Amino acid sequence: MSAAGEYGPDDQYEWARPPAGGWTADDLDRLPNLPPHTELIDGSLVFMSPQTRFHTRAMRLLENALMDQAPDDLEAIREMTVKLDRRNRPEPDVLVVPVEADTGPAQTWFRPEDVLLAVGVVSADSLERDREVKPRKYAQARVPHFWRVEQRDGLPVVYVYELDPATLAYMPVDIFHQRLKVDRPFPVEIDLTAINRREPRA
Incomplete structure (x- = not known):
């Protein structure tokens, strides 16, 4: 059939x-x-295909690290949509937003002006959307920072971008392989090799 x-x-x-x-x-x-x-x-x-183990672990690693290192007025959150405009509501894998952007337990989306950082983990079935379409739309909606995460030999490679407000396009900042270390949107340092490390149970 x-x-x-x-x-x-x-x-x-x-x-x-x-x-x-x-x-x-x-x-x-x-x-x-x-x-x-x-x-x-x-x-x-x-519609999303089932997530791979790498995709899930990369989201967990980045969300936890961003949450641990974010200032008190910011939070990292996974898999919530951003209402960019009437016809576009993509779902970044990880977001950094102000704590005050919380509208309650039934909230399902954020405004683009509330998003400080959008992170996309590239999937094999959505390469063009993850690498081109969604980053372009985030930039046009003035999301100031974007990270694209790709898999190489089972480890994340993070491509860091920052918005050029004059052109509303992302400019490449750096590419990180073993360890990510940036000063913006706030100081963050992440051991990318820890993706496969399990935390000991209490």
Whole structure:
């Protein structure tokens, strides 16, 4: 049986039909039965493939390190969407936002002006979106800092970018292999080789 026949519409399920002009950012909170981590890119729903072990461990490493080293008025948080505009609501893997941007336990998204740093861990099935589309949209929405994380020999390589406000484009700052050390958006130092290290249980 073809993939289309196996996964296409049947009597028990009807696929969501996009309205004229595509979906909007607010639709993500209203559409029933969306898979976890659904994004909106240019009015189209984008579904995530299952995460790899590297992807999950890289997110955990970066979130924990950023949370531990962030100033008290900032927090790191994983896998929440950013409502860039009416037709775009991507989901960075890790965000750094002000603590005061918390609107309550039911919050599902942040405004771009609240995002200090967006981190994307590149997935094999979304290379173009992760490397080009989403960073360009974050820059146009004036997110000041962006990190792109790639896998090399099982370890993260972190590409650090900073926004040029004159062009609304990211400028490369540096590439980090074994250890990441930056001064902005705040001083951070991360042992990237610790991705495979398990913390001892208490």
